[in-house]
Every structure is written in structure tokens, then in C-alpha cells.
Amino acid sequence: MRNQHAVLIIFGALALFMIAPTLLALSTSLKPTAEADTPWAISSVWTFKHYTRVWTEGGFSRYFFNSFIISCVDALVMIVLASLAGYALTFMHFPGKQLIRLVFLAGLMVPVTAIVLPLYASIRNIGLIGTHLGVILCDVALALPIFVFLFASYFKKIPVSLHDAARVDGANEWQIYRKVVLPLAKPVVVTTGLLEFLWSWNDLLLRLVLLPRESSRTLAVGLLLFQGGQTRDISSLSAGAVIMALPVVLLFIVFQRHFVRGMTAGAVK
Incomplete structure (x- = not known):
């Protein structure tokens, strides 16, 4: 049982490590430009204007x-x-x-x-x-x-x-x-x-x-x-x-x- 928990923890950590860049990109894309320099900080304002800009x-x-x-x-x-x-x-x-x-x-x-x-x-x-x-x-x-x-x-x-x-x-x-x-x-x-x-x-x-x-x-x-x-x-x-x-x-x-x-x-x- 302990071995199973250890395996789950290891694979969970690997999965988190692999998905972190995607989550970071998603979070940064929704932030105002002024807050992009602090990528890991949670913004209080979310905006989709960056998607509109690159799309058009x-x-x-x-x-x-x-x-x-x-x-x-x-x-x-x-x-x-x-x-x-x-x-x-x-x-x-x-x-x-x-x-x-x-x-x-x-x-x-x-x-x-x-x-x-x-x-x-x-x-x-x-x-x-x-x-x-x-x-x-x-x-x-x-x-x-x-x-x-x-x-x-x-x-x-x-x-x-x-x-x-x-x-x-x-x-x-x-x-x-x-x-x-x-x-x-x-x-x-x-x-x-x-x-x-x-x-x-x-x-x-x-x-x-x-x-x-x-x-x-x-x-x-x-x-x-x-x-x-x-x-x-x-x-x-x-x-x-x-x-x-x-x-x-x-x-x-x-x-x-x-x-x-x-x-x-x-x-x-």
C-alpha cells in the first residue's frame, strides 16, 4: 500500500511538472499586460482582450x-x-x-x-x-x-x-x-x-x-x-x-x- 502511495505521489508530481507550463501560459494570457511580469502571481482582474488582439x-x-x-x-x-x-x-x-x-x-x-x-x-x-x-x-x-x-x-x-x-x-x-x-x-x-x-x-x-x-x-x-x-x-x-x-x-x-x-x-x- 505504501509503495502504491509513493508511486501515485511521484506520478502526480511529474504530471504537475508537465502541465505547469500550460497553466502558466493560460494564466498569463488572461492577465493585464502590466501584471505579466509576475507570472505566478494570481491576478484579481481577468481579460480576454489579448485573445481578441492576436486573433484579429x-x-x-x-x-x-x-x-x-x-x-x-x-x-x-x-x-x-x-x-x-x-x-x-x-x-x-x-x-x-x-x-x-x-x-x-x-x-x-x-x-x-x-x-x-x-x-x-x-x-x-x-x-x-x-x-x-x-x-x-x-x-x-x-x-x-x-x-x-x-x-x-x-x-x-x-x-x-x-x-x-x-x-x-x-x-x-x-x-x-x-x-x-x-x-x-x-x-x-x-x-x-x-x-x-x-x-x-x-x-x-x-x-x-x-x-x-x-x-x-x-x-x-x-x-x-x-x-x-x-x-x-x-x-x-x-x-x-x-x-x-x-x-x-x-x-x-x-x-x-x-x-x-x-x-x-x-x-x-
Whole structure:
């Protein structure tokens, strides 16, 4: 019993330590500018004017829309492509299967920073610099190998007899994938969607390189530039940080159970 209490105390302290920066940012964003220099002090006056300022004057309404569109499309496209590739590598037999698996494996070893210039040149050559489509293509290409293996690992837990029974009943590969296999993979579908949304939402490097126009900027770039021009307004910066963090936090709270199940897929046989 004492050991359990000790473990609870330790994990409680760790949780408090991890959530403290978020609480500090939220508290600072609601304080008047004059009180922002005392971050841990409790203010007697709360205001939402900093949120209004960054949303309108800071252009965060446009940045939020750009980030939301790119991240949602990234997540949906990734779920479709990764699940199809994972299904093919798990259940289908075709020439070159092992070579394709090795190609995906090699994709896990390439750091993004090492191929930023080739990516920029490729996107520029097809005329997609400054467009959401160019960023989406890069996001999906860079993260696809991770989620292909995540889906393949989960699909291996599905009994082959279930797949064979559907084939005996006359179902083709597309019907088996859509009506039999994919519904059983809901945890890994949710995990893929959440992680890709998170990575896309928070990404800064590719957005700085591929989205030079202000009209196409995302929240990560907008917050960086707002920080450069408004370094003294700590309350407004905190409001911008809260706006950027809120959607991801809400998504993980809602889907946390499926996320944990998806992340542990294939860990136990």
C-alpha cells in the first residue's frame, strides 16, 4: 500500500511538472499586460482582450484556418495511404514486396533537415511553392513510412482465417479491406490521425520554407513572427500559444483511449 502511495505521489508530481507550463501560459494570457511580469502571481482582474488582439490584429484567424485545413487533409490522406500500404504488405503477395518494405524502412532513417533543399527544389519545379498542396505532399511523404509499419503491425494481429473467410464468401481485396479489416483497426486509425494532425499542426521548418506568403502562413509561423515583433507583450504571446495548443489538447483528451490502444498495437502477441 505504501509503495502504491509513493508511486501515485511521484506520478502526480511529474504530471504537475508537465502541465505547469500550460497553466502558466493560460494564466498569463488572461492577465493585464502590466501584471505579466509576475507570472505566478494570481491576478484579481481577468481579460480576454489579448485573445481578441492576436486573433484579429495578429492574423491568427487566418493562420488558424490554414493550419486546420492542412492538418486535417494530412491526417485523412495519411490514414488512407498508410492503411492501404499496410494492408498490402500484410495480406497480399506480389513481386517486389520485400523491396518495397525496405524502401519504407529506409524512409524512417532520413532526417527532414537533410532533405529540405531537395524538397524545396522539387516543390518549386512543379509550381507548388506557397500552396497548401505542396506542404501536404511533403508532410505525407515524410511521415508515411512510420504509419505504414504501424498499420502493418496492427493488421498482423487480425486472424488470417477472417481474411480467408471473407475471400471464400466472394469478397474482393477492396471489400475485405473496407468492410472487414479497416473497421477492426479503429485504434490505429485514430492514432494515425491524431499523430499526423499533431505533427502537421506543430511543424515549423517546412512551413517557413514552402509557405513564404503571409496569406498561406500557419499558426506555428505566425506565432514565431508575432513573437519577433511583440516580444514585450507577454500576455498576447501567451494567448497565441494557448490558441495553438488548445485544438491538439482537446483531440487527445477525447480520443486518448483509442490513442493508447493504437500506440501499443503489436506490442503483445
